[in-house]
Amino acid sequence: xxxxxxxxxxxxxxxxxxxxxxxxxxxxxxxxxxxxxxxxxxxxxxxxxxxxxxxxxxxxxxxxxxxxxxxxxxxxxxxxxxxxxxxxxxxxxxxxxxxxxxxxxxxxxxxxxxxxxxxxxxxxxxxxxxxxxxxxxxxxxxxxxxxxxxxxxxxxxxxxxxxxxxxxxxxxxxxxxxxxxxxxxxxxxxxxxxxxxxxxxxxxxxxxxxxxxxxxxxxxxxxxxxxxxxxxxxxxxxxxxxxxxxxxxxxxxxxxxxxxxxxxxxxxxxxxxxxxxxxxxxxxxxxxxxxxxxxxxxxxxxxxxxxxxxxxxxxxxxxxxxxxxxxxxxxxxxxxxxxxxxxxxxxxxxxxxx
Amino acid sequence: xxxxxxxxxxxxxxxxxxxxxxxxxxxxxxxxxxxxxxxxxxxxxxxxxxxxxxxxxxxxxxxxxxxxxxxxxxxxxxxxxxxxxxxxxxxxxxxxxxxxxxxxxxxxxxxxxxxxxxxxxxxxxxxxxxxxxxxxxxxxxxxxxxxxxxxxxxxxxxxxxxxxxxxxxxxxxxxxxxxxxxxxxxxxxxxxxxxxxxxxxxxxxxxxxxxxxxxxxxxxxxxxxxxxxxxxxxxxxxxxxxxxxxxxxxxxxxxxxxxxxxxxxxxxxxxxxxxxxxxxxxxxxxxxxxxxxxxxxxxxxxxxxxxxxxxxxxxxxxxxxxxxxxxxxxxxxxxxxxxxx
Numbered sequence: 001x002x003x004x005x006x007x008x009x010x011x012x013x014x015x016x017x018x019x020x021x022x023x024x025x026x027x028x029x030x031x032x033x034x035x036x037x038x039x040x041x042x043x044x045x046x047x048x049x050x051x052x053x054x055x056x057x058x059x060x061x062x063x064x065x066x067x068x069x070x071x072x073x074x075x076x077x078x079x080x081x082x083x084x085x086x087x088x089x090x091x092x093x094x095x096x097x098x099x100x101x102x103x104x105x106x107x108x109x110x111x112x113x114x115x116x117x118x119x120x121x122x123x124x125x126x127x128x129x130x131x132x133x134x135x136x137x138x139x140x141x142x143x144x145x146x147x148x149x150x151x152x153x154x155x156x157x158x159x160x161x162x163x164x165x166x167x168x169x170x171x172x173x174x175x176x177x178x179x180x181x182x183x184x185x186x187x188x189x190x191x192x193x194x195x196x197x198x199x200x201x202x203x204x205x206x207x208x209x210x211x212x213x214x215x216x217x218x219x220x221x222x223x224x225x226x227x228x229x230x231x232x233x234x235x236x237x238x239x240x241x242x243x244x245x246x247x248x249x250x251x252x253x254x255x256x257x258x259x260x261x262x263x264x265x266x267x268x269x270x271x272x273x274x275x276x277x278x279x280x281x282x283x284x285x286x287x288x289x290x291x292x293x294x295x296x297x298x299x300x301x302x303x304x305x306x307x308x309x310x311x312x313x314x315x316x317x318x319x320x321x322x323x324x325x326x327x328x329x330x331x332x333x334x335x336x337x338x339x340x341x342x343x344x345x346x347x348x349x350x351x352x353x354x
Numbered sequence: 355x356x357x358x359x360x361x362x363x364x365x366x367x368x369x370x371x372x373x374x375x376x377x378x379x380x381x382x383x384x385x386x387x388x389x390x391x392x393x394x395x396x397x398x399x400x401x402x403x404x405x406x407x408x409x410x411x412x413x414x415x416x417x418x419x420x421x422x423x424x425x426x427x428x429x430x431x432x433x434x435x436x437x438x439x440x441x442x443x444x445x446x447x448x449x450x451x452x453x454x455x456x457x458x459x460x461x462x463x464x465x466x467x468x469x470x471x472x473x474x475x476x477x478x479x480x481x482x483x484x485x486x487x488x489x490x491x492x493x494x495x496x497x498x499x500x501x502x503x504x505x506x507x508x509x510x511x512x513x514x515x516x517x518x519x520x521x522x523x524x525x526x527x528x529x530x531x532x533x534x535x536x537x538x539x540x541x542x543x544x545x546x547x548x549x550x551x552x553x554x555x556x557x558x559x560x561x562x563x564x565x566x567x568x569x570x571x572x573x574x575x576x577x578x579x580x581x582x583x584x585x586x587x588x589x590x591x592x593x594x595x596x597x598x599x600x601x602x603x604x605x606x607x608x609x610x611x612x613x614x615x616x617x618x619x620x621x622x623x624x625x626x627x628x629x630x631x632x633x634x635x636x637x638x639x640x641x642x643x644x645x646x647x648x649x650x651x652x653x654x655x656x657x658x659x660x661x662x663x664x665x666x667x668x669x670x671x672x673x674x675x676x677x678x679x680x681x682x683x684x685x686x687x688x689x690x691x692x693x694x695x
């Protein structure tokens with residue numbers, strides 16, 4: 001089926017995954033992973049990713065995942081060892097733990113660069129592999145230097161750091177020989193962060209006001225220094241802190257996530273073909289909340305259904321505006337791709353997702 | 355002869371070719387839209403069925419066919435003698451999925467009940483002494499800053515208690531390396547606990563609660579039992595593992611909930627550990643001509659002391675530090691066991 005999109009035309013992604021079907025794959029592979037003491041989990045992961053990739057289609061063709069389970073198993077063993085060492089160091093002595101944290105931070109950008117390479121080299125569409133050409137140096141700038149600057153400026157430059165990370169990921173990606181472009185500037189990130197800050201301040205003010213009111217009401221008719229007055233005070237603080245977390249996670253989390261996804265993908269293009277995303281915060285909120293309730297009520301068995309629901313929503317709210325035919329993409333120098341792909345496969349897949 | 359329509363991609367460009375697939379002896383024929391290939395069946399890789407997702411037939415040179423007509427392809431695969439892997443067959447049936455739920459739950463429970471303690475014990479006895487010393491010192495320093503204050507017992511009294519304990523023979527011949535320190539327990543009241551490096555902390559309140567020195571000795575023997583089995587260390591390791599697994603599983607859901615299993619786990623295991631430490635103490639006391647009922651007497655007093663405190667003014671719990679200072683839920687059971695000895 002050879003599509004020809006003469007004039008510009010927005011084409012959406014389709015997702016055909018189904019909860020019940022994926023549940024069976026998930027649970028059978030989970031049981032096998034348990035029976036093999038975790039070794040099978042690498043094969044399970046490949047199968048799960050293949051389910052999502054192959055059930056995602058664009059313009060009549062599906063995506064595919066080619067990760068080698070053995071490479072993933074190696075990466076997982078290394079990752080678990082690293083985390084155990086880090087945990088043990090932290091438990092032994094705070095100073096040692098801090099040292100381990102510093103080491104982890106130092107190797108983190110390198111790990112991210114490796115895992116991005118692995119992920120993209122092992123993804124394909126219409127028989128062409130994606131690719132990632134970001135350098136290790138670039139990863140250190142994006143994932144270490146900019147966040148550090150962000151912290152040193154007390155978060156003032158955090159939006160810039162966020163933009164640099166996304167720019168590193170998207171500008172260095174390609175499909176076949178065609179590179180992705182990323183045009184979302186710092187301004188958009190500053191806008192989202194400013195709004196988030198404003199909402200956080202409003203939230204704190206509102207909660208303090210309600211908390212003080214409740215605390216005052218609860219301590220009515222109680223003597224100063226009474227245990228009951230103290231209890232009222234503690235209750236008020238608890239209410240404020242708990243309320244802050246609940247509102248922040250349930251409402252601001254999905255809002256932030258939706259805005260960033262839209263900003264990033266509306267600023268991404270593959271050659272002349274612009275991407276677009278129109279995820280809505282209230283929809284994400286509804287999905288997060290119902291997924292959370294489902295997972296809690298079923299003691300985790302709802303997880304595969306939850307994953308499918310979220311993936312469907314995210315995929316079906318993305319589109320690419322095609323300018324001309326899809327047929328014109330070609331592989332990068334075939335040799336280079338496969339060699340690089342194998343090299344990456346030999347190293348780690350740390351499955352660091354953003 | 356079944357005929358299947360498919361999209362063919364050569365792996366070099368994104369161009370789709372509309373082709374027809376058919377079988378010819380031991381080979382697959384791919385024809386149409388300028389493509390004419392004949393590939394021996396054994397060189398092909400057919401992807402697993404995954405619901406509505408297309409199935410992919412991959413060629414050795416990187417080309418592949420994307421097939422969406424599942425019924426026609428199934429007939430062709432059947433004619434070609436292709437058989438899905440056993441995992442695929444398990445995945446396709448709800449019965450097997452149910453069996454997998456049971457295996458996953460049973461496996462998880464077994465791992466939690468037997469695997470986790472075994473792994474933690476193994477790690478606990480592999481950790482170098484230097485690491486234990488470090489851990490014990492930083493814990494004691496932390497406790498000294500907030501919860502404990504210096505002991506008001508006279509130095510001579512401290513020495514005589516320590517010396518009386520050091521003179522005793524230990525059941526396993528060598529005993530764990532240890533050091534006894536005295537502190538004012540303040541809010542935690544009458545208590546004794548062992549840190550991973552062999553430090554046994556005894557509170558002034560426990561010393562004054564005892565009516566006989568042998569009762570204090572009995573508690574020290576109990577703590578030495580914890581030390582020789584490295585209980586506190588094992589609990590720490592178990593807690594870390596459970597926290598890690600829970601965080602990994604819940605992942606994006608919630609990090610707050612990840613802490614809960616750790617708390618539950620520590621309550622569950624401390625009972626087993628208390629019983630082991632009681633057995634150790636009973637053996638040690640008997641070997642030195644002291645009645646194990648001294649420990650039972652002391653346990654009773656400790657329970658009464660903590661119970662009266664609990665029902666008292668602010669209802670604050672005594673086991674604020676979970677692992678180390680966990681309260682002992684089945685005390686009456688333990689007292690009975692000790693008196694049988």
